[in-house]
Amino acid sequence: MIKKLTLLVALSFPLGFMPEQAVSAELSQYTAGRVQRAHNLQQDEKLADAIAMLEGLNLSRAYDKAYVQRMLGVFYWQQNIKTKAIANLTDAVNSGLLQDEQAWLTQRMLADILLTSEEFKQALPHYYALSNNVPENQNADELWLRIAQSHYQISEWQQSLSAIKTYAELAGKLDVQPLTIKLGAQLQLKQWKAALPTLESLIVLEPNKLVWWQQTAGIQLRLGQSNSALDTLALARRQGVDLSQQDLKTLAQLYAQRGIPERAAIVYSQLDGADSDVDLLVLQAQYWQIAKEWDKSITVWRQAAALNNKHRWPLAQLLLQQGHYQQAIAELDKVKDKAYEADVALAKVRAYYKLDNLEKAVIFAKQADNIESTTASKSWIKYLSQKREMAS
Incomplete structure (x- = not known):
């Protein structure tokens, strides 16, 4: 660093x-x-x-x-x-x-x-001796910067911070190099709260440097400040900082935690491989669904199902929920997972019932009951049988 x-x-x-x-x-x-x-x-x-x-x-x-x-x-x-x-x-x-x-x-x-x-231990006594008697035409702050760096390089973190403090008093301000030394020592000492103002100063000086934003958000998360971490990453993105893929995933997760699922879905949709990585597609579909953006969720569930057939089931459920009964049946026909066999049959019961096809609804109700007899299957059979008798 x-x-x-x-x-x-x-x-x-x-x-x-x-x-x-x-x-x-x-x-x-x-x-x-x-x-x-x-x-x-x-x-x-x-x-x-x-x-x-x-x-x-x-x-x-x-x-x-x-x-x-x-x-x-x-x-x-x-x-x-x-x-x-x-x-x-x-x-x-x-x-x-x-x-x-x-x-x-x-x-x-x-x-x-x-x-x-890189003979830091040997250099330090000389710098300290020099700092005790600095000629008027020399800069004392330069000596203290070297003292801070030397202590840092031999892992003497507290001494490095003390030297940076003296440097700041003499120089009147801290630029990137002393701030970086200060930050490094604070992180080594696990002075998380103290490191945040240092990072803020570094961001002011180097607003496009990704690592400062990453470390700020990381510390905020460590301190349990998830809202602040979200604000940090979101601000970095707005300012044109090229966030890493992991940073963007963290940002999406933070949006979801704050209760803004549509923003989470958007961020996931902008990741590399968002249209071809089935896991990313599932996350997008789920967050669009949580956001009640049904059409968007259905579109992405279709993409996920095309890559992995196990995602037919949540797609079919959402189609059924939204009243797309024929489309739901078409997707239910493609669900091959035996674990969902009874649930698929019951879903078809509901779809055919909504389409006023009582004959097929009864068939699938009995099929569901044969696979796994449940209160739901028995209730459907009884209800549909009564409806069919009344209709005849």
Whole structure:
């Protein structure tokens, strides 16, 4: 979730000054001359030669050694040899001898290289030290963002949140990167309620990013806020966010839970495979039926029955309910499930009775009674027999 931070400061040598400035008073004449030569080689883009010359120096003075190590650290970094850059800069910083105006930047450079090398634990002490004495021309908030990221990467969630809080106080606002770190830490700590305002801020900054909407709805569901989850997903859709198929299924379910079955049916009808997936067709048919959209439900039940014959039975029942008796009989004739045999016979009794075909109604009433004698079958037989006698 958290992207790695890139270095936000230009790391190059000399760090804002010429070697012969401010060093002549402390570097030995011999070392100062070699440092100047190395600097000139670097300016001529001969870094390898500059490194070889500095590496070959046999220095006895501690300050000279620390100064050259700093210079080597910068050169190795420029050649993308991070391990040697880190080793030399670490020795230079730890010596405590470099107290010139570039000392802070040297430690900052070391901290940043450690961070980009994913040496987060090693980077943290340097960032904290730097944060205690920030020059006026440097941004303290950048340090705290790196501190937050470093803690996050080593799963120190609470420390990461504390660092983000300090960052926000210094920066005055939170953009996407610190908000993402904050959210990640809150989720790891299961601070669900606290995560919701963070997600709201992220949605404001990146309204088209699906994951923020998904996580918001997910947390709302976790907290039992199903109405809020519905509103979140519905708003995302209205704003043109491309919801996943699972998100849309969740949205449909939430519409159904809120008592808006027609919206549930519409959402299911817009899913991939809505016209060919029998399970999706059944859901559409059921929700149209709950919404009392009988014709729409019948249409979709027909599609489902064409794909799987077991859906003939609910289709026939709905046709019968709506008075489409001939169509109901045609569908009942296609129901093959033995479990519904008696029910199908009774359904035909009702259909033929409504069509004033008492002879067939009696036949199917007796058939139903033979399959499974019930109060309903016996009542139909008695009633229809009486009707037939009266008619004759």
